[in-house]
Amino acid sequence: MFPSEISHTPLPGATIHQLKIKPVFDALVKREKFYAHYLARAAWHGSRIVMRQVSPESPDIFDFIMDLYHACDGKWDILVAQCNITSEELTSFLDYAAMFLCNLGNFYGEGDQKFVPDVTAEALRKIADISTKTKASLDKIIDPLLAVPPFSLGYPSKNALSGYYPGIEPITQDEIARVSEVMNKTSIGPENTRVRKVVKDGKPILQLLQASAETGPLKAGHDELADGMFLVRGDHSDELARVCSALQKAKDYAGNDKQTQFLTHYVEFFRTGSLKAFQESQKAWVTDISARVENILGFIEPYRDPAGIRSEWEAMIGIADADEIKKLKIFVDSSTSFIRQLPWAVKGVNDGKGTFEKSLFEAPDFTSVHVLALCGSIYEYIREACGFKNIVLANRLSLKSFKSTTHIVRFLTTAIHELIGHGTGKLLSETSPGTYNFDKQNPPTSPLSGEVVTSHYLHGQTWGSVFGKLAGTVEECRAILMSEYFMDNKDLLDIQVFLR
Structure with a gap:
């Protein structure tokens, strides 16, 4: 089927779920509540970054939806x-608005296909007539909002x-590749960058936009990277300035030195754009074991960049549930025995794990949290050198739409996916x-060919830099296959009985 023949409107009757968070939030002490609050503020201050990374019109579509909400005071029926x-037209528009807010943009988060409202331009203009502000908001976005193509x-x-x-x-793939070179x-990392092509005095200029609250070059004359190529700091500067402000307030309620350290590095990263500061934040973050309030903040996953190297803003603030963590501990305690059952494990070599695993599997801090804020991996060498964390979002897995058995399966597959899938293997x-x-x-000998391996990662190379846009896809496929591989494992099924 051609893209033009596919319906681009959201399915009608979208189901909206409210994630339960109040009981676990109320169980926090006062300091932890303030800490969680300001982290959540920081997370949501980045929401416009996600929208801007999706499409140019997404931030303005968001404004239009919010302007409509305020114009009718949330009483949509009066429209x-x-x-x-x-x-029916109102319902179709609200289905679109819900889908947009869920994805923080007008393209699906899974599949990256564009979706448009199942209403006419005339109906949209009637809706916008509710106020002068909403009319102006719609005028800015009605054409790209309804336009198909683009399809994806x-x-x-x-x-x-x-x-x-x-x-x-228009920018070409060759120009994008030249910027990467x-x-x-x-030594500029790509994760928090975008690339824009402009024409000045008839000459094409490539601008490398680096996300930072600060603007302007770090040093005078240091913004020109090559002939016709310039570093432009200050992408998403307004949002990141607010992120930094919220994180500074969160520091006042940090529970230990590790939290103070990674928050300090977070602020430096978002203020300056230095990926080294972000890497330092992750080194401190992975050692903040069994945190009552957990977080993920930054430009994390590169899945939506067609080049596979630039990352989307991602933020999650969650509150740990002590009872669920006790259940997860059995996975952590059993992790080494599972690793010995992998196809490339060799009995008698490296404690039965084989040469393609680390000598010592340091079980991660494995946490089940209830999401307080969710907007939108840590560096492999940090995983190798400093350890890593795995986080299960419990209140997303326990929606009423899941039957009890489905919840158990999802819980187990997610746990194996994170613990064994992402936690094993050595580069x-x-x-x-x-x-x-x-x-x-x-x-070592390759388990696939039976021959000794003839290649390795050179100094300075990473999984992402070598495999580019395929890196994330292959890593996720590997983790998914781990879950499938172990789902009929007797030891795993024994754990499943325990969790019932």
Whole structure:
């Protein structure tokens, strides 16, 4: 089926769920409540970043929906009479608004296909007549809101767009690749960047937009990266300034030195754009074990960038549930025995785990949290050197629409996905010049070919830099397969009985 033949309107009758959070929030002490509150504020201050990364019109569509809400004081039904629309038209618009707010943009978070409201332009204009402000808001976005194509996110073309490559000047994949080459040479990480092409004095200019609250070059004359290519700091500056302000307030309620450390590094990262500061934050974050209030903040996953290297703003603030954590501990305690059952494990080698696993599997801090705020991986070498965390979002898994058995299966598959799927494996690497994390003179044998391996990660290379846009996809497939591989495992089923 061609994209033009596919319906681009959301399915009618969207079900809206309210995640339960009050009981676990009320159980926090006063300091923890303030800490959680300001972290949640920081998370949501980044919501416009997500929208801007999705499409140019998404922030303005959000404003239109909010302006309508305020114009009718949340009493949507009055729009039927006051705007002379049908109840069906109102319902269709609200289905669209709910889908937009769920995805923080007008493209689905899964599949990246565009969706449009199942109402006419005339009906939208009638709805917007509720106030002067909503009329002005709609005028800004009605054309891109209804336009199909673009059909999906992707490299900018007639049929696709990408918020990571904004602007009216078309940019080519070769130009994007050229920017990446220069970034590698100048040691600028891609995660918190976008690329924009402009024309000045008839000459094409490539601008590398780096997310930071600060604007302007760090040093005078240091903004030119190459001929016709410039670093422009201050992308998402307004939002990140508010993020930094909220995090500074959260620091006043930090419960230990580790929390103070990673919050300090967070602020430096969002203020300056320095990915080194973010990496330092993660080193402190992974050592904040069994945190009562947990967080994920930053430019994390690169799934929606067609080049596979630029990351979306992602923020989650959750509150740990002590009873559920006790249940998860059995997974952590059993993790090594599961690793010994993987297909590449070799009895008698590396404690039965084989050469493709770390000598010591350090079980992560495995936490079940109830989501307080959710808007929208940590670096592999940090996982290798400092450990990692796995987080299960319990109140998203326990919606009433899940039957009791379905919830157990999802809970278990998610736990295995995170603990074993993302937690196992070792990247054969040159960790520093001339130093390797495997026996270079006697390299291990590949379980696929039966031959000794002939390649490894060079110093400075990472999983993401080598595999590019395929890295995230392969990693998720690997983790999913782990869950499927273990789902008929007797030991796992014994744990399932325990969790009942």
